[in-house]
Amino acid sequence: MTKTNNVSSPVIKEVSYNKNSIDELLSSLGTNNKKSELLLDYPTVYIIHDEEQSQKYTVYVGETTDIRRRTNQHLLEDPNTREDWNQLSHAKDARMFVIGHPHFNKSLTLDVENQLMMYLLSVDSITQINNRRTNPQNQYYTADEMKPIFSKIWRKLHGYDANLFPLESIIRDSALFKASPFHQLTNEQVLAKQLITDKIELAMSRPEVGQLIMVEGDAGAGKTVLLSNLFYDLNEDLLSQNNFSEASPHAYLLINHEQQLKVYEQIAQKLGLTRLDEKIVTKPTNFINNHTSENPVDIILIDEAHLLWTQGKQSYRGKNQLQDLLKLAKVVIVVFDQHQVLKTVEYLEADQINELERQSKDNGNLIQLKNQMRMDANLNTIDWITDFVFNQAIKTIPHDAKYELKIATNPQSLQNEIQKKAKDTESNKHGLSRVLATFDWKYVNQKKPEDGSDYWYVSDGDWSMPWNLQLPRTRKQNQAERGLSWAEQPETINEVGSTYTIQGFDLNFAGVIIGESVKYRNGHIIFDPAGSKDKTATQKRTLSDGTKARVAEDLLRNQLNVLLTRGVHGLYLYAVDKELQQALLNAANAQHRLE
Structure with a gap:
């Protein structure tokens, strides 16, 4: 694949979005014939944005083979048939970025446009995106250059406005990004x-x-x-x-x-x-x-x-x-x-x-759907987790150059490693990482513990962390994070997530504390409802024949499965049950231990 450093830089110009846009663009290009050719005669991608209120934007993303004609069309014709263009045409402070690159062709600009929509959808400060196409391309001549070219475009846009164009690592950690309709389908x-x-x-x-x-x-x-x-x-x-x-x-x-x-x-x-x-x-x-x-x-x-x-x-x-x-x-x-x-x-x-x-x-x-697309791990690692959960067996942890599967010797070392990974936001492999746990410690939503403590805790010996959704948020945080999932909120690095807050989401690294509902006896794993504090899983269920039965073992197995399949790049485990913890350590060689 083409390396980022071997791809030439994009040309980006920012101008006002109004009847003088093209004149302003021409003036900014001056006598630079090469840049003028790229922006005026070659295919381009453009972004129009209006700051409707303080740091809150409406954005339109498009691509064209003629930026002069397309700009005039947006300003003079589109407002007559579409309300979004009518609003942009009357905006006082709307701006337009015009983006060119020597290797742009129709397919590549469509791919860049689609990628921009996927990224911008994930930006907290953007309230509305007006381009409505999904158009990821298949194979074409310069397809292998799309990612490095796009990264250079995004970094350059970040230099213009870090609020509108955050770091790529922040975007890719977003739950909105991961659920975006603009992803290229397999x-x-x-x-x-x-x-x-x-x-x-x-x-x-x-x-x-x-x-x-x-x-x-x-x-x-x-x-x-x-x-x-x-x-x-x-x-x-x-x-x-x-x-x-x-x-x-x-x-x-x-x-x-x-x-x-x-x-x-x-x-x-x-x-x-x-x-x-x-x-x-x-x-x-x-x-x-x-x-x-x-x-x-x-x-x-x-x-x-x-x-x-x-x-x-x-x-x-x-x-x-x-x-x-x-x-x-x-x-x-x-x-x-x-x-x-x-x-x-x-x-x-x-x-x-x-x-x-x-x-x-x-x-x-x-x-x-049979492809595994979350965990960046080899098949042996995925099989190890499957055996652990569903076959209730602990095998020797396999070598995996891509995925970190480690057993922590104590919960503090697990917490420390997750917090270290979470601070490494510049890397696409690190960043959004959280501590999780089986629901084996008491937690009552929106109620204080009977012993007068401020929080419900997950604990083992002298170590403890508050359960999720408890640490105070300031009013400013509440407004900024209203639509964010639990794991995306910065203070939750100091909380422990449950199956119910993390289900459906990815983490880069997941640190899982396994409580007393999962034990190791006589050479295999057992699921013990008596160790769980989750009444929604351990209470009896009326079956179709009218009888009542406990189905807790199946549900506790599923809960463990959810927790152990969250990490894209790594999974750290610590078990409270001493026999289970020892069995895990026995399965780990030196490279698979987190001291």
């Missing part, structure tokens, strides 16, 4: 998307409701990116309509996960999807309570469908959220991982899962 995801869109097109021509499309895949298989891309593309056409505020949206996105809900709400807000419907992203119970089978919608997409409730709870009075939702839409697309069911209220029996799979498969609607 071949496996492209085939899945094509099958889904074909099925939707056929379903729209028929009166029936309740067609189920099921997308399965383990943690890190790319389910969320596929769903986000579908959600955006299915609604994109409506955004180009003049009266789209009165239109009924094609697709709703539902999720039962509070942290992931924040991410999708931001995506919908920044890309203008909330103008189709303020509740285009919502929780399943809210959707069920506000829709009827007499007026079904076109499409429902459900992320983390394994979190749907399979019994009544709180304001949900039904018995199965998925079955209720199938009555409210022509097509329901779910992404599902049976190994991420965490609570009894979500529990599905094996026969029930098999029936959903059979129903989908019989209609050609069962899609299985």
